[in-house]
Amino acid sequence: MTRRIATVVLLGIAGCATPGRPSGTVVEPFEGVTVQPSGGVVEVEAFVCLDGGWLEQVACSPDTREHEALVVIEARPSNLHAALLMAGFEPGSPGQWSYDDGAVAVTPPTGDIVEILVRYQKDGRSVQEPIGAWIVGAEDNRPFPERAWVFAGSLLAENPRWMGPGEHYVADLTGSIIGLVTFGDEVIGFERVMADQEAVQATQWQVRTGYVPPIGTPVTVILRARSPEP
Template sequence: MPFASPLRFLLSRLAIASTLLHFAVIALVVSGLKASAEDTPALSVTKGSADRHPELTRLSPTEEVWIDAKAKEVLVGGKIAIDKGPIEFFACPKDTKEHESIVAVRSSARLIHTALLAIGIQPGKPVAFDPAYVPASGAVVSVTMRWIDAKQETQEARAQDWIRNTKTGKATEEEWVFAGSSLWTDSTTGKDYYQADGGDLICVSNFPTAMLDLPVKSSQSNQALLFEAFEERVPPHDTEVEIIFSAGKKINR
């Protein structure tokens, strides 16, 4: 399938939206993200960026984001950045925060945000700390990893299985929510920037700039980091992977 404009793809879906209000809200969000994208250089084509999914809708010729409309999934290409040690992020855009993230994706966060909107996943609000802690909110997002192992066999695992809670020694059970990050306007240029593009794609420490965040307290302090890469489970450094995003089940607390 030829490359599709994220905005055009969304508009085709929005044409059947149940209300004009729903249409207007999503259109405004996507317009803001599109404006931000125009102000930021596109990612360069890198190893592994060939169109591996011609049967799906690819949102950019240079960024590895595909939409499976039938399955209501978003697929994103990347590689293992670190396979051991403390982490603040599960995944970040490449050339941002690979030193503290298990996966580096070959996509901007803003394009993944747009793709999640396209499959009907709605953002909430990022975490707040002032005057009091308010956890991130939004639709629950399921994150699944796919890769080819040393035996050339395709494997899948929940992203949580690659994250170890340093207090329990077990894989985390926490689910991510679509916090949605935010747009920041440069007062000198008037340009808008999607803040998660700076690295805060899938967070395990709480950040008000996170696209996906955990709706529980998780410190950014190096002395109090709650999570680390599950070394025995994470594939080796530089392994090619895909992240599969889909709607998760509602959290009952």
């Protein structure tokens, strides 16, 4: 499945690559998305959509989960997947969970580790920091863990009848771009599976209220390869 998704997405960007590009070149394969292939970096335009409350996602598509996500990314999730492939990331598969006889069984997500940072303007200067700085524990305000993300790569699924024959990239319909809880269709997922139903598992993370920029603030989400261990 992972190989098939990569093939489908790469076919969609075949015209974006230009042979003989200088190694340090930054390209813009899609509107609002830039890629530095040699550096393993993808940058995506976004804006803040939440400044308080529980979190189930970090980033979503417009008109989907803005009530439980930090930022909105207007680029299509499948285009973001393609950009990550261009930057050298290998996708895996989203996490999954099931509940049976009072126990939760989990399958962790797989894929290359992705570091996620955010850049924005604050008091007239540029600030760049890990997206985890915007997230705290729901009960104890504990800091968010570092290196917590993997390129899961969403899923391909058979089209619903209204779409006609064929398959679709699931996150393009659901808007799941960067997930905290495990919906099972996110492009980038939290490394630890968390059920997306409150009755099964209580919400664990919330917005760092008073720290996150105001709603509507433009930001750049930076996705980059894992830094070497110190």
